[in-house]
Amino acid sequence: GAVVSQHPSWVICKSGTSVKIECRSLDFQATTMFWYRQFPKQSLMLMATSNEGSKATYEQGVEKDKFLINHASLTLSTLTVTSAHPEDSSFYICSAPPAGDTQYFGPGTRLTVL
């Protein structure tokens, strides 16, 4: 099946710094990718839709200036958590659809902000 990768798989940073997470579709092109956040023992929460060549669409309540999304190419989307704080510590997951309605998910990135 289709493969989606994320980098890094985990990151620890100091409060106030920015962290960039990459999401790549390895064997297909994706004009749309999705970013989710998951807190411990909770379900995935959709943060935003990343669109190649245009601005991302953010879900209600997600700060677009804090979570910067750039869909640089048909195989790469990046999520930058700016001025990270401990409450941003979470599991960040991206997904992409090879075709149609099925989505393939990355392995996730564990962010810990000290």
Add this chain to the structure above:
Amino acid sequence: DAKTTQPNSMESNEEEPVHLPCNHSTISGTDYIHWYRQLPSQGPEYVIHGLTSNVNNRMASLAIAEDRKSSTLILHRATLRDAAVYYCILSFSYGGATNKLIFGTGTLLAVQP
């Protein structure tokens, strides 16, 4: 977005069939029924999806009620590796565009040896 209702948790024994139910009484005619599962500390994994007819693949079967207000994911022989959270999600696809997936709380499946 149409909502789904799943039991919080279920238990099964290894090598026995598992039937995971999902209610979606407000489903619309164009909503697809998707199932994904998530193992601990991993991203979700696609399992199966369907619109009206029952579907089979190498992982599972999806049985869809005639009125489409409910569906059941069937794992024919549960293994320890099937222990995961299973999510039933409705998704509308129009014109080839991919719709976003809104995850509910899912069903935590425990498999006993």
